Amino acid sequence: QMPRGNLETVHHRALVLAQLRKQLDSLKFREAFECMRKLRINLNFIYDHNPKVFLENVETFITQLNSINHINLFLTELREEDTTATMYPRPLNVPVPSPMPRAKKVDVVCDALRNTMEAMDPDKYCLSILTSHVKKTVPELEIALQKVHDLRAKPPTAAGAVGAEEALKYLLFLVNVNDLYDHSLGTYDFDLVLMVAEKSQKDPKEYLPFLNKLKTLETNYKHYTIDKHLKRYSKALHHLSKCGEEHFPEALGLVREQKLFSEALDLYPADSPQYKTLSCAYAEHLVAQQQPEQAGLLLWRCGEPGRALQAFVSASSWRHALCVAQQVPLPPDQLALLARDMAEKLIDQRRYAEGALLLDQYAKDCEEAISALIRGAVWEEALRLAYRHNRQDIIETDLKPALLEAFASHSSFLENHTALFCRHRKRLSVVLELKEKARLEMLDEDGPDCPDAELYSEASSVMTNSKYSHSNSRISSRSSKNRRKAERKKWSLKEGSPLEDIALLHALADIIGTVDKIREELHSLLKALVLFQYDRQARKLQLAYEEALLMMEAAIPEVWQEGAPQSQTPITGPDSTANSIMASLQHQQRPTALPLPGQWSRSRVPALSPSPWR
Amino acid sequence: QMPRGNLETVHHRALVLAQLRKQLDSLKFREAFECMRKLRINLNFIYDHNPKVFLENVETFITQLNSINHINLFLTELREEDTTATMYPRPLNVPVPSPMPRAKKVDVVCDALRNTMEAMDPDKYCLSILTSHVKKTVPELEIALQKVHDLRAKPPTAAGAVGAEEALKYLLFLVNVNDLYDHSLGTYDFDLVLMVAEKSQKDPKEYLPFLNKLKTLETNYKHYTIDKHLKRYSKALHHLSKCGEEHFPEALGLVREQKLFSEALDLYPADSPQYKTLSCAYAEHLVAQQQPEQAGLLLWRCGEPGRALQAFVSASSWRHALCVAQQVPLPPDQLALLARDMAEKLIDQRRYAEGALLLDQYAKDCEEAISALIRGAVWEEALRLAYRHNRQDIIETDLKPALLEAFASHSSFLENHTALFCRHRKRLSVVLELKEKARLEMLDEDGPDCPDAELYSEASSVMTNSKYSHSNSRISSRSSKNRRKAERKKWSLKEGSPLEDIALLHALADIIGTVDKIREELHSLLKALVLFQYDRQARKLQLAYEEALLMMEAAIPEVWQEGAPQSQTPITGPDSTANSIMASLQHQQRPTALPLPGQWSRSRVPALSPSPWR
Structure with a gap:
């Protein structure tokens, strides 16, 4: 290595980049890599310069670098950013490479490198393979852990190959120990958990009791406990639903707490008592959310007509309410009473025709029905009912x-x-x-040619606005409807x-x-x-x-x-200037x-x- | 008078107008008038210069002019045009007079002058008074004629006063003789008619038989005949309606011919047979005009339920049709048939809910009703009917x-x-x-500063349009809806x-x-x-x-x-010109x-x- 410091050689970046481009174009990855490391050029450039060529020559790249450390360095330096668009713009004479697929760059490179390394020599490149898992946009920690676990179960025979111990240490170096511990728990594999825990410098008095307790549980319940511990509530519910009826109250609690109603309904057969209980819980939630009609639908279909009726009535969903009432069936006098109540509500909402239908057909009170239609100015329908019930007298009165x-x-x-x-x-x-x-x-x-005209008009508009900027900031958090109101x-x-x-x-x-x-x-x-x-x-x-x-x-x-x-003043003419036109247009x-x-x-x-x- | 011709004195108009303004301001109307006549300045200026002052000093104006001919000259030259806005603009130092009422200027001046002259000496100013009637926006020929008639009945006693003969001659000089004859007819006063006819050089063989025939008629019928002759059809109908029942067929013919239905209905009491006949005729007309619903309303209210029903059915005005049917009353099976027919039509028009109501309530066929609602995707209503008629089986099927x-x-x-x-x-x-x-x-x-840029862009848009100008002209006479379609x-x-x-x-x-x-x-x-x-x-x-x-x-x-x-190209910037900005805005x-x-x-x-x- 060169001695560093004040005496370090000065390199002109454009020249260096030109040189690098040439090297990359001729697939001299090793030389390019060395040069970039020395001059601290972002390693992403190796890929960004021409993604297609790089992906087609991954094996050459790995062979030339021929160093686990260097490959790891490259992998850990990967970013989504396109360095040819930000740090190292392409000169005009360099052709733009064909565009790459929309997938995330980091994932593409990690997958390409890993696939190649696994094909070449999985033992040799073990640590780089682990790195490629960890570096993905959503780190694949479970897979990496599984690989470490496999190493322990079947230690590699090749000389100099990495053992489980070393691999785990490397993982712990890359990833936060608590994340790794959680993810090992998430595999439900206690060997893995213990392996990580031992390396983690966690207190065994802390994790061993928890693990031992878990071991005594039935499998599904064990998985549920772990998922819940890891806050993976959907998965937790899924496992809990398989634990039998005695655990249903616990499941119901989880559903209520995490609002997993819709997922929960998928987990139980529609004719089960659990389904009904869940539907009721869901309905309660919906009522609380001001969605009584949807609550009513759920209650009705799960066989709770009484509560469904209540929900429909409070939603003014009168057609559904009547269906439920006739399914129950409500005695005629109660049905009439119900109809009258709902009609009153509908008329209050200015839904006169609907109210009149209820009064006419269910409360059998054509007089009230016609009077509602007249109140609502639904003249033709009022007339129709008057003739239908032979009550032409109402026309006059x-x-x-x-x-x-x-x-x-x-x-x-x-x-x-x-x-x-x-x-x-x-x-x-x-x-x-x-x-x-x-x-x-x-x-x-x-004066007519004053270049400040535009400036003035802008300033005046700013002034006009500033008068209200205070009140605007006050309402910025309100709903857009309110905001529009305030705007007006x-x-x-x-x-x-x-x-x-x-x-x-x-x-x-x-x-x-x-x-x-x-x-x-x-x-x-x-x-x-x-x-x-x-x-x-x-x-x-x-x-x-x-x-x-x-x-x-x-x-x-x-x-x-x-x-x-x-607009009576013409905006263009012999005396107009760019600014005067703009000003008058703005005006x-x-x-x-x-x-x-x-x-x-x-x-x-x-x-x-x-x-x-x- | 000065000798005219090439040697006429040259007057600078601005100076003349300044002089006139001074004279008018100091109410020297006579001097101003003489000067204007001599230099051919529009006499309207006398009023336009300051309308308020003029109207307050009409009497002074008349007294100063002191000549029937001059007053007539002034009256005949009156135009709506404001000469201070067109021919003789006000200089900046002359104050704008307070604005005048919105009524027409000519009418205002004529009325003001006439009122003053009638107060001063109606005999003396007789011809000017007649002029003021004739010059109004809608000439008051009847009044003028009446005044002539009065002169003949009561010749003026004052010396030099104008006689009926002279006045009529003057009127004929102002107004076309045929107009005057028609208007004299319109007064229904045969003395007046004869007076005008005699002066008109019309052939007595032509007008005398007509007048003699008229004289034999009953008054209302006479007036009707005159009105019809003068093409005043509304008035004619009005008079004819008073001629008794035997003339009703003639009235009906007139109403049909001139489409005076709505006016005719006002002339007969609502319970008369004529009213009914007219209503039926009106209804026929409306049906021909594709307005069967309105025809139905007329027929129904005049007591023609059978024909009203037909009209309502063809208008798909089913509520009205049912009212009429139940008023008749139609027997139940026919009512059901009617409902079924109308339902079919409504369903064809995609008015499923209405069709279903007919089928359910009038044809008593809930199965068809529910099926219509299902076809129309009116799910809730379909469900309601199914429950109401206890036909939940339809839900499954x-x-x-x-x-x-x-x-x-x-x-x-x-x-x-x-x-x-x-x-x-x-x-x-x-x-x-x-x-x-x-x-x-x-x-x-x-080039960036080419002044033709705008021209080019305009030319190109013209070219684009011209490609379609032919097809546009072809369709210019079609309805606007078609035109919009063609536009698209x-x-x-x-x-x-x-x-x-x-x-x-x-x-x-x-x-x-x-x-x-x-x-x-x-x-x-x-x-x-x-x-x-x-x-x-x-x-x-x-x-x-x-x-x-x-x-x-x-x-x-x-x-x-x-x-x-x-719009990625910025429209303003250091290099932009007026034309480039306009071009990019147009673009x-x-x-x-x-x-x-x-x-x-x-x-x-x-x-x-x-x-x-x-």
Whole structure:
């Protein structure tokens, strides 16, 4: 070896790498390896330079190195990083090698080297083979231990071959002793465990009692105990499930503790009492997780209709609840009571049609059913039930007054929303005009070719943001839904707030969405009004809706598109510079980027106009 | 007057206008008027310069002008156009007057002048008053004629006052004689008609018989005949409706011919036979217009249940049809038959739940109903009916096999769509790479600062479009839906087609939409699978769906957003020019502008993951 220190020769890295590339290309691995060690060049380069060539010449590489230590050095230095992309970039004249398979590089190299060494001489390369197991992305400690164990059982005959003792010592040098001990336990092979434990300088008083206790256990229970000790809960459950019924409570506890419900159900036959117990436990868990419907399904299928019914009712899963109730079977009066309860709940959730079905078919109370449908503005269905049960009197007493009420409320809804839309729109044009004025004033101050224009606009946007950065950081941990809500809040509609224009755009889009959404409801109301000769009201309502839609449609291009006031200044022209264009684009893109209300499309506007009652 | 011609004095317009403004501001209307007439300045300027001041000083204006001819000149020159915005822009130092009310300018001025003149001396200003009626946006010819008529009945006493004769002559000078004749007819006043006719040089042999015939008619019928002659059909119908029952067939004919159904219904009481006949005619019209449901409503409410039923059935408006059928009432076996027919139609329209309701409740065939629900994958409702009718046997024979079939079809659906998505996506990156390459090559050829870059890119887009301009013009008359379809067709997915990248983006968005749309259906299938212990299948399907969603979600930013390959070149930098920035923005905006599939949002992805059957 050369003497080190200040007098060490200076090597130009580019020259060295060029030299190394040549050596590797001509498969002079030994020379390259020596050079790299000397000059501390990362050994990964041997592979990275041309992975394909390396993998095709692994045997040459091993033969040339001809040293367990050197091979181990190479293996232990392996990293996922591609050194030709990071430390030693390829010059332009060096061709890029064909891309390698997606598998992890370290695993590929370890496997290739090990396979070759095992084919060449497993005894000789014993320690390197162990290294290749340990160095894999997920270290194969069990296999390495097994190999050591095999060495002890059948000591190698060749001279100079490594014995079990030495191999184990080497393993302990590579791997943390506690990891190795755990993994030896995980093989369920007590010889191996003892072998490791003896080398581990662990206190025999500590591990021997545990091992001795384990030895007395039945095999499956022994494996379970070990798995649990190693926190391999799925495996533990698997073994425990084979230990017979007397251990089932223990299994149930494990399942509950580790939430292994779904795996547990796979381990017991569906008709066993254990399966049922597990299903119930699972259902309890699901109820606690606010998933009562799924709990109900589990309870029902494992033959617990009573509890299933409870779960379905609390999930408002009324169809399932009724099935279970009729399977039990519940006596008619109780069924009616159940139906009435659920209907009430559904109606509270504005699921009027479903509630009405329950009242009509199960509680046999058509009057209540029709009244629910009228409350929910489900006019046609209300009418159907009235005729089906020959209760046309309800039409006069309830339906018609409700229709007139619905007419009034829809009229004022349209009036209010149209007025609000106009107000917001007017205010928006004022705000945009003010902004445009401010922008022009700023540009004027800077002169037309000022290179700082972009800088200014960036700075101003930063300032606008910083005002809210505090409140943002406060909510960063909340759910994304909350975050979006908070995001909207910061666009305040208050006059003069910094993002008032965006707030107005969102408010306008919201109104369009809301007004557009009542289309179906309005259509069915119009039909009902016409049926009962309320032509005047129908005509008025239809006209109001049409006008609202047309007004909003007419506003869309002005509010959202390029006709908007802020783009009146042309962005390109003889005087424009790169920065002025960018600045004006940045200015423009904000309002344009806001999406139009998704539901809205030009083709949907005339939907009502062919109706006859104009 | 000054002698005109080449020697006419030259006046600088700006100076003249400044002078005029001063005169108008100091209410010297006469001087201003003379000057404007001489120098041919549009008289509208008198009003436009300051509308508020003018309207407050109309009397001064009239007194100063003191000439019927001048007032008429001013009135006839009135236009909606604001001359201070077009011909004579306001200099910056002249303050903008307060804005005027939104009403039409011409109407405002005519009314103001007329009111003043009528207050001052209606006889003296007679002709100007007539002018002010005629010049309104909608000329008030009837009123003008009435005034002439009044003159004839009560000739003015004042000396030099205008007589009826002269006034009529003046009117004929202002208005086309036929218009005036028609309008005189429209007053239903035969004196007026004759007066105009005599002055009109019309042939008395032509109009006298018509007028004489009219005179013999009953008043309402006379008015109807005149209105019809003048093509005022609504008014004609209104008068005809008052002519008694014997004229109803004529009215019906008019309603049919002019499609005045809705107006006609307002003219007859709802319980009259005419109302019923009109309703039937209206219904026939609506059926011909493909609106059978609305026809049904009209027929039902006017007491034609048989025909209403037919209309409702053909509209698949089954709820209404059942109401009518039960009102008739149809005998039970016919009602069952009707329900069965409609159910079949609904099921053909994939409205399985509705069809099942008909079969269950009206045809009393629960077996068919359940089978329809199973066909439509409405699992929960199928189960409910099975339990309700105590037909759990169907679960084994039909429901379970259908569940397994649905599992298989959904699995292959997901497999196919995932594969197609991957294929399109791979192809998209190839296409974009090729485009980028082509673009860079083009830029290279032109040199980095070539000012033609923008031109080239525009030209190329024109070329791309021109390829389709022929086919576009062919379809321009089709409906917008067809046009959109055709629009999409021109983005061919065929490899190498010019807009292949856009076609691929649309295809990808479509797949995402389709896969996202089965969420609900899949959720209900999963619940049913779990209920019947098909845990393995449920788990597999859920996993496949989750993987598909995750894969597509992961692809979205790469495919649609700024990470896309084409934006790797930075758009601003030390070397960028205005044109290069514009070009690269134009290049980028196309793919970004394509909307993401509307239904898709990040928050919806984990909807299934909390389910228990992993």
